[in-house]
Amino acid sequence: MKIPQHIYITDKKRETKEAFEKIFQTENPEKLLVVTSISTIKQLKWVFDLLARNRRVEKHLIKKNDKQALEKTIKRIRKDSFDCCIGIGGGKALDIAKYASFVEKVRFISFPTLLSHDGIASPVAVIRDGKHWSESRKAESPYAVVVDLMTISRAPAKSILSGIGDLVANLFASIDAEVFEKKCKSPNNELAAAIARSASSLVFPSFSSISIGRISKKELKQLAWGLVLSGISMSIAGNSRPASGAEHKISHAIDYLFSPPVSHGFTVSIGNVISAFLHRRYKNEIIEFNLSLGLPVSCEDIGIEKEEFVNAVLYAGKIRPDRHTILEEKKLTKKEVMYLLDEIEKVRGEVGG
Numbered sequence: 001m002k003i004p005q006h007i008y009i010t011d012k013k014r015e016t017k018e019a020f021e022k023i024f025q026t027e028n029p030e031k032l033l034v035v036t037s038i039s040t041i042k043q044l045k046w047v048f049d050l051l052a053r054n055r056r057v058e059k060h061l062i063k064k065n066d067k068q069a070l071e072k073t074i075k076r077i078r079k080d081s082f083d084c085c086i087g088i089g090g091g092k093a094l095d096i097a098k099y100a101s102f103v104e105k106v107r108f109i110s111f112p113t114l115l116s117h118d119g120i121a122s123p124v125a126v127i128r129d130g131k132h133w134s135e136s137r138k139a140e141s142p143y144a145v146v147v148d149l150m151t152i153s154r155a156p157a158k159s160i161l162s163g164i165g166d167l168v169a170n171l172f173a174s175i176d177a178e179v180f181e182k183k184c185k186s187p188n189n190e191l192a193a194a195i196a197r198s199a200s201s202l203v204f205p206s207f208s209s210i211s212i213g214r215i216s217k218k219e220l221k222q223l224a225w226g227l228v229l230s231g232i233s234m235s236i237a238g239n240s241r242p243a244s245g246a247e248h249k250i251s252h253a254i255d256y257l258f259s260p261p262v263s264h265g266f267t268v269s270i271g272n273v274i275s276a277f278l279h280r281r282y283k284n285e286i287i288e289f290n291l292s293l294g295l296p297v298s299c300e301d302i303g304i305e306k307e308e309f310v311n312a313v314l315y316a317g318k319i320r321p322d323r324h325t326i327l328e329e330k331k332l333t334k335k336e337v338m339y340l341l342d343e344i345e346k347v348r349g350e351v352g353g
């Protein structure tokens, strides 16, 4: 089990500079590869300049997180003997840099520009395979994570919402892991579950009273820590189970069947509601929470018809059968899913949406 050796949440250029100095204090890399996109590096040239002060640094620009981009990055690290790799970006650059570093056994540093998911510190990399499908590959946690709040606060509000939705999922994933401990192949790691659950408590339910457009640095820092801790819980468990249960299966099924143009945390948020209703836990609270923040409650909120969405719920129960969740337990029929969606709608009406 590897967890990040350095975690810095910084708020000024000087603090970010000091964070890198500490990271490189013991082992200064000779050659550092920066994996990023062209638009990101234009905005964050100052980070590149900071890194280039005492070592050889080169850029490797990527557009996608697909297999071709991954192969090219692996070859680049190998050919030019880079001994450290930093991913600067939202998701794609981090995924590619994380997995390529894992294959080539070099240190990986994560510098997220968005707080939209818990991949910023997790040992999992998402690699696209074809148009609709993406594969979650097991890699290693970053050696270091630097979250620069100045950069994060300039990101779209939707990315913050996505991160919140992804973090709330830990609550439902940990309920799945706890309730179905005996039905899963791997044992439930209680430390990992406790970390994942307390990470989600940094935002749920307290963030329901915040205004996303006016989110403070303090709240952003709280979200950043939550997402980092979520990643660490996966490293401790040795799998993504503390942060991924039935709600993530729903999210994957939606992505696979409909590829909606919304962030990961939005489809996960719909999964959070389904999971809450199936477990009969936090039903009103999750609807209130999503509505107050502007996260989706049901499929119609992201433009998917109810009749179509039923197929996603049915399909979700067939994803990763080794990870037993409330979906495999209930083995819902089409009629039962319709009934469930009606119930969600009813409670939504009562709660006030």
Ligand SMILES: [Zn+2]
Binding pocket: 117, 118, 166, 169, 248, 264, 268
């Ligand atoms: Zn997720």
